[in-house]
Amino acid sequence: MENILAFFSNPYIIRIVVAILCGSAIGLEREYRNKAAGFRTVVLICFGSAVFTVISVMLPGESDDRIAANIVTGIGFLGAGVIFKGKLSVMGLTTAAVIWATAAVGMMAGMGELQIAGFLTACMVLILAVFHKIEIVLTIFNINKTIYINFEEASMEQLYAFEKLAKECRISYKRKLIEKDCGAASAVYDLSGSLKSLHTLNEKMLSIAAIKSFSYS
Incomplete structure (x- = not known):
């Protein structure tokens, strides 16, 4: 012991x-x-x-x-x-x-x-x-997210429409990547804004037929 x-x-x-x-x-x-x-x-x-x-x-x-x-x-x-x-x-x-x-x-x-x-x-x-x-x-006041968006068609108009929508929702964005595959397109953006503005953007994106899907990281 x-x-x-x-x-x-x-x-x-x-x-x-x-x-x-x-x-x-x-x-x-x-x-x-x-x-x-x-x-x-x-x-x-x-x-x-x-x-x-x-x-x-x-x-x-x-x-x-x-x-x-x-x-x-x-x-x-x-x-x-x-x-x-x-x-x-x-x-x-x-x-x-x-x-x-x-x-x-x-x-x-x-x-x-x-x-x-x-x-x-x-x-x-x-x-x-x-x-x-x-x-x-x-994050209530400011949140930074990376969004991955898949579009129905490989059209720059669709990207411009999304960017216009982001501005309307008071979301700052930076385009990082655009890819084209089999007539469709995908894009990656860095987004910055309030949590409320991001929720508003999500709701409006759900009603846009040109956007097949989107996700965040």
């Missing part, structure tokens, strides 16, 4: 346990939102960063800064792996930022700055949970 207590009272073990707890708090939020980097992934990132930092501290002489630098480099590659660049959009940037910031929390715990690690964890959970709601509120 005494050996077990002595083991868990080891300052390095305490640092790693704190890193696991910090990673768990962040990971729960990510798992709840069903993100690519979920609970186990985030915990392991925080745990691994703390372990490597502890190793650098345990090395003879002064701590080896090269290990910390390599942690940052390795996390950069891991974060890049969750970023998906589509034809016209990029996804996963927030998840990559979470991975990067979680590694920093783990490194802080590995250095023995447990209070700072706990504070940074609370800040991350606050940013991810509360600021997400702020973003939702902001």
